[in-house]
Amino acid sequence: MIPILSTMIFLPIVTTMFLFMTRSPIVIIKYAALLSSLIVLLLSVKLFNNFDATSSLQFVEKYQWIDKYGITYHIGVDGYNLMIVMAIAILMPLIYLTLWKRNEKGYWYNLLLVQGAVMGATVSFDLILFYLFWETMLLPIFFIMGLYGYEDKIYSTLKFTLYTLLGSLLMLVSILYLAVEHYNLTGTWSFLLNDLKAMPLSTEEIFWVFAGFIFAFGIKIPLFPFHTWLPSAYATAPSGAVVVLSSIMAKIGVYAIWRFLFFLFPQMLDSFAPYLLAPALIGLIYFGIGAIMQDNIKRMFAYSSGSHLSLILIGLLLLNPYGWNGSIYLIGAHALSSGGLFLMVAMLYARTNNKNVNELGGIASQAPLFSIFFVFFSLAIVGIPGTSGFVAELLIILGAFEHSMLVGIISATTLLIAMTFIFWMLQRVIFGQTQKSTENFYDLQKNELVALVPIALLILIMGIMPQPFIEKFEPTITDNLKSSYILEAK
C-alpha cells in the first residue's frame, strides 16, 4: 500500500531536487515534470474513485515528527479538500503542456515545488505542518514572479510576497498562542487540530486568535480591502504562476477557513460571519465592476477571479448546506474555467505579445479553434447553464436567499457582473477586424489542444451531470453542519 497522499505531495519536490542536483538539461526537466505530474494525476484519479462519500477522513497518514513539541505529520482527505486536490492534480500537467515552449529551468523547478507545496497545504491537519506548506508555496511563486515576470515585476513581487507574509506571520502568532494554551492546560505540546479543538478559551482570546487566522486567509483569497496585491501580481506573473495563484492558492485560502476556523471555533465563525460577509459582498460587486475598464487582459481576469473568489467565500459564510455545497463546487468549477482561461491568455500572449484588449481583435476569423475554446471558457466564467459554474452559482444564490433577502439579491448580481466585462472583452479580442498585433495568429497546436480539451470536457460534464461529483462531498458537509453548534442554534 503506497502512501498515496505523501507521494502526491513529495514526488514533485523530490523530482526537483533530483533534477537540480544532477543539473539536467531543460528537455529532461520538462519530461520529468510532465511525468511526475501525470503520476500525481493517476494517483488522484485512484483516490477519487476509492473515495468513500461518508464524512470520515480518508487516506490518512499520521507520523510523529518533532515529538518534543508535538508536531505531527498528519495528512488526509475528506469532503472539503477533495475538490482542491483534484484541481491541483488535473491542472498541473495541463500547465506544463501549455508551457512546453518555455525554456527557463528555474520556471520549471519552481512550478514543481509549488505543486508539491500546494498539495501539502491542502491535506495537512497539523497546524505547523500546514504553516510550513503555506509558507513554502509562497517562495517558488516569489522566484517565478521576480525572475520571469512582466512589467513592474520587482514592485509587484515584493508587494505580493510581503503582504502575504504579513498575514502568515499573524497566523503564526495565533497558532503558537493556541499551542501554548494547550500546553498550559494539559502539559503536552500538540499542534493537531483534534487536540486544539476542545480547549476552553475565553471569547476574548478566541477573537484574537481567530483574527490572526483571518488576516492570513483574507489576504490570500483576497478579501476586500486586502486585495491590492491582486491586480499587479496577476498582471506581472507569468501564466503558469497565474494559473496556480488563481485556480489553486486562492481556493486554499477559502478552504483553510473551513478546515481550521470552522473546526476550531464554530461559534466564533457564526458571530464573525456578518463582518466577513459584508466585505465579501462588496468585493463581489467591486471586483466585477472594476474589471470592466481594464485594458490589460490579465488584470481584467484578476479582478474577475477576485469576484468569484468572493462568491466562494460568501457561500462559505452562509453556513447552510446549499451555500457550502455550492461553494465547494464553485471551487472546482472556477479552478477549471479560470485555469483554462489563463492558459489561453498565455497562448494569446505567446502569439501576439500584446495584452491590451483594445489592440487585439479578429481572432475568430483566423483561428476558429482557439476562438471556440476561448469563448467557451469565458462563458463558463459567466456561468452559462451547461457549465459547472452555473450549478455552483445556483446553489450559492439559493443558500444566500435562505440566509436573507438582502444577501440573496446581492449574490444574485453575480449573474449580471461577469457578463458586463466578458462580452465586451470578447467583442474586442475575438471578434471584429484583425489588427496589427493579431495578424499572424496561428491556431491551437497539439500540445495546447491536449491541455485544453480535458478542462473543457470536465466543465461540461460537471455542468450537465453534477450529482456524481456532489455526492462525494455532500455527506461530509451535511454531517459537519449538523454536528456543529451552528445548526443547533438555528
Next chain:
Amino acid sequence: MTNSSLLAFIVLLPFASSLFLGILYLLFQNKIKELTYSIFGIGSVLTSSILTLYIATDFFQNENLNHLSYVAYEWLHIENFIINVGFFADKLSIVMISFITVIGTLIHIYAAGYMHKDEGFGKFFAFFNLFMGSMLLLVLGDNPIMLFIGWEGVGLCSYLLISYYHKDAQNVKAGNKAFILNRIGDFGFLIGMLLLFLYAGTNGFSYGALEANIASVSPTVLTSIALLLFVGAMGKSAQIPLYVWLPDAMAGPTPVSALIHAATMVTAGVYMVARFAFIYNLTPEVGIFIAYIGAFSALLAALIAAHQDDIKKILAYSTMSQLGYMFVAAGLGLYSGAIFHVFTHAFFKALLFMGAGVLIVAMHHKQNIFELRMHRSLLPITFVTMLIATLAISGVPPFAGFFSKDAIMAQAFASGQYGIWLITTFTALLTAYYMFRLFFTVFFGNRNIHLHEIKQSMQLPLIILAVGAAFAGFLNIPHFLGGDIQFSHWIAIADRAEHLSVTTEWILTLVNVTLGAVGILFAWKNFAYNPMPSDQSVINVVFMRKFYVDELYELLFVKNIRRLSYLFSTLIDVKLISEFIRAASAGYYKLGILTGQVQNGNVRFYALYMTLGVIGMSIYLLEFVK
C-alpha cells in the same frame, strides 16, 4: 421504448446533433459538403418533429391522457433541493413543441438554401440545433430549473447566432446587447424562481408539486414571485423596458430572425406565464400589470414600426407588438388565447421573415423597403404567401390572425379593461397600416428589375407556412361565430375567460375589421404607387430614432457603469488603498533611516553610547536588583 421516454429523445436529438456538427466543423470546416451538414442539421429536427407529432396523436386519440412524464436522471440533490433532468408534457407543451419542431424544420430547410456558400455553414447548423435543443428543453422540462436552463440556453444561442457575421463588430455588439438584456431579465427570473422554491418547494420542485403547494405562500411573497418571473419574460420576450435588443438582433442571418426572434425564443415568456398560470391566477393585480406592459409595448412598437425603413426592423417591431398582445391575453387570464396567438403568430411571422429573406437575397442584399421595391410578378410565390401573412397579421378575416387577435381584444373589453382595449384596438389599426405599407412598397414597383437566383428550398417552406397562416385560425373559432373554441378547450389551461354578449362581440369584431380596412386603405393611398420615406419632421424623427430609448439607456447605464468601474479600479484601488500600503511601507522605510542616524560611523560616538549603556546597566544592577 415508452412514449414518455420519447420525450427525452425529442430534446436530446438536436443537442446530440449540435455537438456532432460542432466537432465536424472544427475538424473539417469547409472540406465537407454542405449536404452532410444539412442532413444532420435538418434531420435531427425533422426526427424530433415526427416524434412530437406521434406523441401528439397519442394525446388526440386517448381522451384520458393528460400528461406524460419521464425522468432521465437526477441532476442535483442537496437536502430539499432535488432537481431531476425530467421531462413533462401536457397538452400545453405538446402544442408548443408541435409548432416549434414543425416550423423549426421548415426554417432549417429554408436556412440550408439561405446560407448556401457561407463559409460557416456547419457552425451555423450546430448553433441552430443547439437552439432547438434548448428551446425544447425549456418547454418540456418538468421543473423550473430545467426551464431556466433552456431559457438561458436560448439566450446563449441567440447571442451566438446574432453575432454570426462576426467580422463586423456591430453585429457582435448587437449580440452582446441581446444577451445582456436577456440576462438582466434572467436575474429577476432567478430570484423569483429561488423564492418560489424557498416558499413553496418543500415537497419537491416540479410543476405538479409546486402547484399543490402554492396555496401556502403568503400573498405578498406570491406577488413578488409573479413579478420577478415576469421580469424574465420582459427580457426574453422583448417587452418594455427590456426590449431594445430585438431590433438590433436583426443583424443576424434572416433564418435566425425567423426562428428565434419570431416564432420561438421570444414566445418563451408567454409560455412561461401560461405554465405558471397557477401562480398568476392567484395574483390578478400582477396580471393587470403584465397586460398593461403588453399593451404599451404593442403600441410603442407599432408607432416605431410605422416609421422604420428597414424591412427586418419593421418585422422585429411587429413581433414585439404582437408579443404585447400575447401578454395582454396572458395577463388578463386568457392563457389559451395567448398561446393560440403564439401559435398563429408563429406561422405568419416566420413566413414574413422568410419572405423578407427571399426578397433580400433576390435584390442583392438590400434591406430598405424603398430599395427592395419590385413587382409582384417577379416573385409570385413570395408575393402570394406574404400577402396571406400580411392579411393574417392585420387581423383580416378569415385568416389566422383575425381569430387570435380578436379573442384577445374581446377579453380585454370583457374584463373591463377599457384602457387596454383602446390601446390594442388602435394598435391593430397601426399594424394593418405599417404592414401594408411594407407590402405595397415592396411589391408594387417596377417589373424591370434583375433578380438574384433563389433556391427552391427557400420557397417551399413559404407555401407550407402560408397554409398554416391561412387556416390555423379555424382551430379556435369563437362561440359568437358559431364555433366551439376547440383549441382552448383542448389545451385546458386554467383560463379566467370573461364572457360577452354575442351582440357586443359582433360589434367589437366589426370595429376591428373596419379599422383594419382603414389602415390598409391608408397604406394603399400613400404607398402603393408613389412610396416615399417619411419626412424629417421632428415627430417623425423621434419615432424613427425609436424615442431615443437606446441613447437613454446608454447614458444612464452604460456610461455610468464604466465610470464606476474606472472609479473602482483606478481611483479607489490605486489611489486610496494602494496609497495606504505605500504610505505604510514608506513610513517604515523612513523610520529605518531615522533610527539609523545613530550609526554615524564615528567611533567616539560609539564609545559614548557604550559608556552610557554601561552606566545605565550598573545603576540598574546596583539599585533595582537585590
Next chain:
Amino acid sequence: MIFVTDYMILAVLLFSIGIVGVVSRRNIIVLYMSIELMLNAINLIFVALSRQYEQLDTQVAALMIIAIAAAEAALFLAVMVLLFRNRRSLDANVFNLLRQKEATSND
C-alpha cells in the same frame, strides 16, 4: 593618613578623565592616550583592592593588564600609521565610512 579609599577616588577620577577624553577628543593619538589612562586607572584600583583585602590575586590581574596594554599599544599605533597613510589625517571624524546613508528618494 592615606586610606585605600583615597586611591579608589583617585582611580575613579582618572577613569572619568579617560572616558571624557575618549569621547570628546578628536585626535586619535589623544584618544589612545585616554584609553591608556583608563587602563592605568583600572590598574590602580586593582592594586588598591589588593592592599585592602590582603590578597595577591588582583595584583596578578594588574600585571596582566599591563602586558595586554603593551600589546594593544603596538597594534593601535600600527593601525594609526595605516589610517594616516590612507587619509592623511588624524581626525577621528574623518573615518566614518560605516555610517548610515542619507535617505534617498526612490524605492
